[in-house]
Amino acid sequence: NCVRSFDTEESDEYFATGFIVDKERGIILSNRHVVSPAPIVAQAIFKNYEEVELKPIYRDPIHDFGFFKFDPSKIKFMDLVQIPLCPEKAKVGIEIKVVGNDNGETLSILSGTLARLDRRAPMYGTGNYNDFNTFYLQAASGTSGGSSGSPVLDIEGNAVALNAGSTREASSSFYLPLNRVKRALKYIQEGKEVPRGTLQTEFEYKPYDELRHLGLKSTIEKEIREKFPEETGLLVVRIVLPKGPADGLLIPGDIVICANKNMIANFTQLFSIIDDSVGKDIELTICRGKEQIDVKLKIQDLHSITPNRFVEIGGSIINELSYQLAYSYSWSVGGPYIAESGYMFNCASVWCMSIITSVNNIPTPNLDEFINVMKTLSDGARVPIKYYHLSNVNNEYTSIICVDRHWHKFKIAVRDDTTGLWNYEEMPPPSSIHTYKPETAQIQTLDESLQPAGKIWPSLVIVNFCLPYNVNGLRNGQNTQVKTFGLFFI
Numbered sequence: 001n002c003v004r005s006f007d008t009e010e011s012d013e014y015f016a017t018g019f020i021v022d023k024e025r026g027i028i029l030s031n032r033h034v035v036s037p038a039p040i041v042a043q044a045i046f047k048n049y050e051e052v053e054l055k056p057i058y059r060d061p062i063h064d065f066g067f068f069k070f071d072p073s074k075i076k077f078m079d080l081v082q083i084p085l086c087p088e089k090a091k092v093g094i095e096i097k098v099v100g101n102d103n104g105e106t107l108s109i110l111s112g113t114l115a116r117l118d119r120r121a122p123m124y125g126t127g128n129y130n131d132f133n134t135f136y137l138q139a140a141s142g143t144s145g146g147s148s149g150s151p152v153l154d155i156e157g158n159a160v161a162l163n164a165g166s167t168r169e170a171s172s173s174f175y176l177p178l179n180r181v182k183r184a185l186k187y188i189q190e191g192k193e194v195p196r197g198t199l200q201t202e203f204e205y206k207p208y209d210e211l212r213h214l215g216l217k218s219t220i221e222k223e224i225r226e227k228f229p230e231e232t233g234l235l236v237v238r239i240v241l242p243k244g245p246a247d248g249l250l251i252p253g254d255i256v257i258c259a260n261k262n263m264i265a266n267f268t269q270l271f272s273i274i275d276d277s278v279g280k281d282i283e284l285t286i287c288r289g290k291e292q293i294d295v296k297l298k299i300q301d302l303h304s305i306t307p308n309r310f311v312e313i314g315g316s317i318i319n320e321l322s323y324q325l326a327y328s329y330s331w332s333v334g335g336p337y338i339a340e341s342g343y344m345f346n347c348a349s350v351w352c353m354s355i356i357t358s359v360n361n362i363p364t365p366n367l368d369e370f371i372n373v374m375k376t377l378s379d380g381a382r383v384p385i386k387y388y389h390l391s392n393v394n395n396e397y398t399s400i401i402c403v404d405r406h407w408h409k410f411k412i413a414v415r416d417d418t419t420g421l422w423n424y425e426e427m428p429p430p431s432s433i434h435t436y437k438p439e440t441a442q443i444q445t446l447d448e449s450l451q452p453a454g455k456i457w458p459s460l461v462i463v464n465f466c467l468p469y470n471v472n473g474l475r476n477g478q479n480t481q482v483k484t485f486g487l488f489f490i
Helices: 179-189 208-213 218-227 267-275 323-328 342-347 367-375 453-459
Strands: 019-022 027-030 042-045 051-059 066-069 095-100 108-113 116-120 135-139 151-153 159-166 173-177 201-207 233-240 255-259 281-288 291-298 309-313 316-320 336-340 354-359 382-389 392-402 411-416 421-426 461-465 477-481
Touching: 019 179, 027 179, 051 179, 066 179, 095 159, 116 201, 135 159, 173 179, 179 267, 201 208, 201 267, 208 218, 208 233, 255 267, 309 367, 316 342, 316 367, 342 392, 354 367, 354 392
Parallel strands: none
Antiparallel strands: 019 027, 027 066, 042 051, 051 066, 095 108, 095 151, 116 135, 135 173, 151 159, 159 173, 201 233, 233 255, 255 281, 281 291, 309 316, 309 411, 316 336, 336 354, 354 382, 382 392, 411 421, 461 477
16 A cells, blocks of 8 residues: 555555565565555465565656565464575566566466567656656557556576566567666665665667668777677667756767766666766766767765655645656646645645645755744644646746644655655644635625625625535535624624
8 A cells, every 4th residue: 555645656555466586585576666765554464375464665766666674483384485686587478477576466377479678668648757768578468457566587587587567559568677676786785785776867778770860970889790699789868867867968869878988788787887976977978960969977875865854734745756757748847736635725725746846935046945944834824835747847837825833744755765764853832833814805896787696695695615624525616605693693
């Protein structure tokens, strides 16, 4: 159960598959969209129906894999077995079995033949989680919901890939290669943080015929083909995010030839260098048109732009805009992002997937500034808010929010991957409750010909109400009532 909306995820419940990769430490591999960056409550049910609690200990910021941890001593009635990760055994033409919880079945075994090792990562839609900067494997195994996180096994029982998605238009299924998974597992087993670097740039794999149109010289093509005879293309820059490490240095269409003087022909080769160079400079040799250029770039820590905390205020959830979502809209990383609009922002018609630029006329370029501004506001204060929606970043809107510090607590949650839990810190209560001075209404006098309407006209009011919680099916709305008695009205 995903208990809070956060980043790319919405609160929901789901079932999926995972498999043991370290039986001594109790580590289970599954997909990122299963482990989830959001707060979750998860249980693993084994084949003999023993059940254990799971703690999410790692989810990759980009690629679709993550790890759960459980206590192996809790399993009393079966011997645990781990599945070895063997990415090198993935070859076109091998027979594979996808074993998992396909479509909610307790156990399903689907067969297929690996047809491709260089498919582009599947797209799940703008604003959703999407993998990129990696190849995917493809076979016609026809997996569906519940198979996420299933091992893709060869005839010897080795995991050669991780099932991740499928298409509804055909029986094709898509599998994540295990090269980066195996590397991450090694760091986790050693109790270390998994180093991940980024240039905030998407690369795509282009075949040689298209590269020639982009300016690749025949002499360079010949040299690369001789060094990598099995490769059929090179990496090309597709998207460079504004304000990122590569902004102004790389442009779409640049062909990557070398990294640190080493020839590069695929994603694994490039990102092995990037991930091992966090905080350092690397040199990329690129072809731009007919020119060959050396570009020096500083590798950013990918974890630094992957949110691990959120704010709860007025029933709303706010986190820093992640690299995942920024990439989806080709926008710059950072800024208070509304993951769940909740009571306070719903009442002001400020919807999910909006970025808050100011509150009470004070700029909020990041989550810390948003927190500082909200601390200064009293319960019931009505203040202006400026924001834009990610689907239309060029239009800024203004609305009025009524600050709620009464019905919902103002809290900050931070994820602790050593325990798999989220630690909450409650903010101090507001210094005061905002009050408003009563105003005298001016009533229009109606003509005698409109009587007796003029007699009941001063008694009519419009009541606007916002419910902090849905009660007995009631939602936010407004109503008109007709008669007053002194200071009260019905």
